[in-house]
């Protein structure tokens with residue numbers, strides 16, 4: 001039911017992939033999508049809510065992910081606060097955002113557990129036909145929180161530079177420690193250089209030789225593209241040249257989701273109907 005794109009390295013493409021996949025699944029496959037933005041920087045919130053986003057992320061407007069987590073921490077059911085917090089994107093009527101909040105970071109210093117989000121999303125009881133995605137921040141606590149909440153698998157965007165090897169390996173460790181599956185690595189910003197091909201091969205080898213990761217693929221990568229840098233795609237028709245890449249990512253994400261037969265459909269509220 002719930003998929004996350006997580007990486008402890010900043011700027012690797014979590015928000016871009018989450019956003020493009022939301023558009024692919026809603027515009028091409030006609031499914032409804034919910035994005036849970038737990039990154040205090042609010043990349044997805046800003047992307048999909050535009051000018052509304054700033055006040056919300058600053059905690060000065062409608063409820064946010066922080067209010068949801070606070071409700072869970074106070075041992076109350078979070079279902080109605082989740083419904084109140086969801087905002088429909090003005091650019092895409094099938095995409096709903098559970099907005100980010102700069103205050104989530106403070107939960108770490110309060111000694112809260114990464115499980116808060118899991119309990120909150122259980123309370124929410126989203127309909128099983130919705131694709132729910134989490135955009136994590138980069139702090140180990142928030143990455144862990146988003147991984148802990150995922151029903152099955154986590155996808156890790158991968159920029160191929162040498163500096164990214166360690167944070168990527170650390171993220172994979174967190175996934176395994178939470179007993180989740182690595183859904184796959186998604187190379188981002190790739191060109192046609194030989195070193196990139198070698199780097200992807202070496203990641204494939206590394207996964208294959210690790211028993212718990214042997215079934216985790218390196219998916220078709222997202223090429224370097226100037227269109228992506230300025231988020232110009234968000235309110236446009238889905239970019240044609242990315243169709244095969246997202247067809248592939250969506251297949252991996254949705255095939256796992258469809259195995260979730262036990263998810264209760266308790267949603268009756270109009271926003272997620």
Ligand SMILES: Nc1ncnc2c1ncn2[C@@H]1O[C@H](COP(=O)(O)OP(=O)(O)OP(=O)(O)O)[C@@H](O)[C@H]1O
Nearest residue numbers: 010011012013014015016189222223224225228229
């Ligand atoms: N394939 C690509 N080609 C060129 N630029 C890209 C590509 N993918 C992402 N970018 C750009 O790289 C930057 C970082 O991407 P993005 O914001 O998606 O990463 P992130 O992992 O969400 O970062 P953060 O950790 O800050 O939330 C953005 O400016 C984005 O537009």
Ligand SMILES: [Mg+2]
Nearest residue numbers: 014015039043
């Ligand atoms: Mg981001």
